[in-house]
Amino acid sequence: MDIKKKLGTGIASAVLGLTLIGGGTYAYFSDSVTTNNTFAAGTIDLGVDPTEIISVDNIKPGDVITRDFELQNNGTLDIEKVLLDTDYTVVDANGDNSEDFGDHIRVEFLYNADKLDEVIYETTLAELKEMTPEAVNENVFYPLLGEQGLPVDSIDDLVVQFQFVDNGEDQNQFQGDSLELSWTFTALQTEGEDK
Template sequence: MSIKKKMGMGIATGALGLALVGGGSFAAFNDVEAIDNTFAAGTLNLTTSEGAEAMFELNNLKPGDSFEKTLVLGNGGTLDINEILANVSFDGHSNVSHPELPDNDMQDFLNQFNIKILQDGVERYNGSLGALNGVGNVDVTQNEEGEPGLPVEGKTNIDFKVTFVNDDTLHEGSKLFEQNKYQGESANIHIDFEATQMPGEEK
């Protein structure tokens, strides 16, 4: 066995002996603390009130009719919401031809309805339903105190009042009301809400 190997074994043996001697000679108090660390991502969970999927499912409307609906948006996650962005779109227009009146498109039909939107009692929009077609990324974030953002377990109420405008304009050269051409028509409305997180911060 070489001198280098002998020295190596001697040092190792000596260290082991020291450990055994030390372990057998001292009975000091001992305390062990275990620290478990967890890194977990929070959750964003935007909730809607019950029945929101079909809140605008109304039939057999006539000029002069109106209806009101309330949508409650809530924060059911573990992170504060920074913004709630709304995107509005329409499709599925069914045009019904009238033999004595010209055809119309979906935009004409939507313009027959006025919609007033209030958020927690504050008016956010008042105008034609058709003007909302294709509008995207509208910030509807506001908590109960009127401040931006929606904290965990917070909520905001959005009230819709829709009126089928009563227009008694006669079609040119006819005794028929212009609005007769909208009888039997319909369209679908889609409102998509997107919740975004608060900016990241140093922990």
């Protein structure tokens, strides 16, 4: 055999050997299994009952109106914090207001119907409107709900007292006026945890 044939046969043998070795690395036993996994998000569902906390007519300086309402956790996740955002609009019947009607409405958040003399926090509607929702939580809801917040399926009673403050001065500018109050409650979840 000449050198070319020997060289060609050698190369062909080497390629065949490499092919067999390479092909052999793919020959193995195997098995596979598929798992079915689920991520289901929980829900935050804060309820307030009743949804109209106060509606009163013909108030005068010195009048006190007490109302109670429930904070309800109707979701599947615990609520850590409840925030309250206050907004209101004054309808000036005579166009003669030089002061904000909200400065003359005192608000007292009370613990519950059994302890009406225990005030959690006292302010005016005007001051409450300027407070951040986080500050309201720290001053009103945290003292009421504490570290536990509002667990799933729990209900907490809250009593609020409004007073048209009689400041001993002429308050005629408020005759016939109305104040439309909007409270927006926001619930926040507890911190994430290892599951």
